[in-house]
Amino acid sequence: MEPTGTADVSIVIPTHSEKRWASLTRTIASAHAQTHRATEIVVVVDHNPEMAARVKLEFPGVTVLENAYARGASGNRNTGAFHTRTAFIAFLDDDTVASPTWLAHQLVPFNDPAVVGTGGGIIPAWAGARPTWMPDELLWTVGVSYTGMPTSTAPIRNVWSANMIVRRDVFLAVDGFRIGFGKLGDQNRPEDTELCLRMSAAAGGRWIYVPHATIDHEVPADRSTFGFLMRRCYAEGRGKVQMAGLMPKDQELGAEKDYLRRTLPRAVVRNLADAGSGRGMFHALRAATVVAAVAAAAWGGGVETLAGLFEGSSSTTTVS
Structure with a gap:
């Protein structure tokens, strides 16, 4: 066409x-x-x-x-x-x-x-x-x-x-x-x-x-490098929390949730199975990398959430 x-x-x-x-x-x-x-x-x-x-x-x-x-x-x-x-x-x-x-x-x-x-x-x-x-x-x-x-x-x-x-x-x-x-x-x-x-x-x-x-x-x-991957995932976690704050309350990050609940767990299981069946121990490293990436993104998201809560509480505080 x-x-x-x-x-x-x-x-x-x-x-x-x-x-x-x-x-x-x-x-x-x-x-x-x-x-x-x-x-x-x-x-x-x-x-x-x-x-x-x-x-x-x-x-x-x-x-x-x-x-x-x-x-x-x-x-x-x-x-x-x-x-x-x-x-x-x-x-x-x-x-x-x-x-x-x-x-x-x-x-x-x-x-x-x-x-x-x-x-x-x-x-x-x-x-x-x-x-x-x-x-x-x-x-x-x-x-x-x-x-x-x-x-x-x-x-x-x-x-x-x-x-x-x-x-x-x-x-x-x-x-x-x-x-x-x-x-x-x-x-x-x-x-x-x-x-x-x-x-x-x-x-x-x-x-x-x-x-x-x-x-x-x-x-x-x-x-x-692995260091870049961790920094990128951490920054993504912070960025997604910031983006969620700009979105309407009824608009959820459905794609991200599906990725975390389905795509990444399947990646861990598949790579561990491949490592266990003798297809190369690098598959075990890939499974571990997925876990580390999720942890880095969660850390970034947590930091940004706490920062937002602190900023919000500071903005409502008045000085007598």
Whole structure:
């Protein structure tokens, strides 16, 4: 099936550091190489004027903007998205490479007017060997698709901003990504999940996951360590508690609960069984990693919950 009409789409690529120049170059090249041509490719540079000038000089066919908001990926993406005029806006990160048919495949679900956004499969491009202790169910910690996600085109609660297409009118109706709520420094709050929930609620629509609309996402060596995994899970625990505080009281984190109650326990049982049947002791390490990841996320969630309770009690205290 072909995308809706001409399906005019712009691609927004946020970036911030010349350390990623080589990967940014690959991302832009892959955006240009789409079988479904984008109307405009927009690169937004996060408070780095020198890099913005270099992008303008070396990529004359690309629109270059500077982040109009506070530092961070949310403001960076919004700057580019609000500039566009096409019916659809696609987002790529500056360390990804989109397959040539990425746009074509991922635009198809928009034939249904109830679809407010789509996401696609994200394949890890490891800088080195994949850690043997890394279970498939925890690949989300390095920003790629993981076991537990749909394996064919299907509705999904949320997708990731590294590989996302939105209806521009719905995106604008909810004011885009929430500024100040996202990934910056040691904070790792799920700004893409929060956006997906607001867009679905505002339009009464749904998101569709298209696993064969793929991009490759670089996984540097420093993100392939057990320490990074623990910090990422801890930050995710804190971020999910913060996100829950922004959601309506009747809107629960059902996907997270299902993941904790079903997907992860199955991962532990399966890996222990594989280890016991002689398929490799690394499976035992994967089972232990799942347990450690849950503990780290719970710790982060507990810390954030206590912080919120303390802040709430402090705000109600009066000085006589």
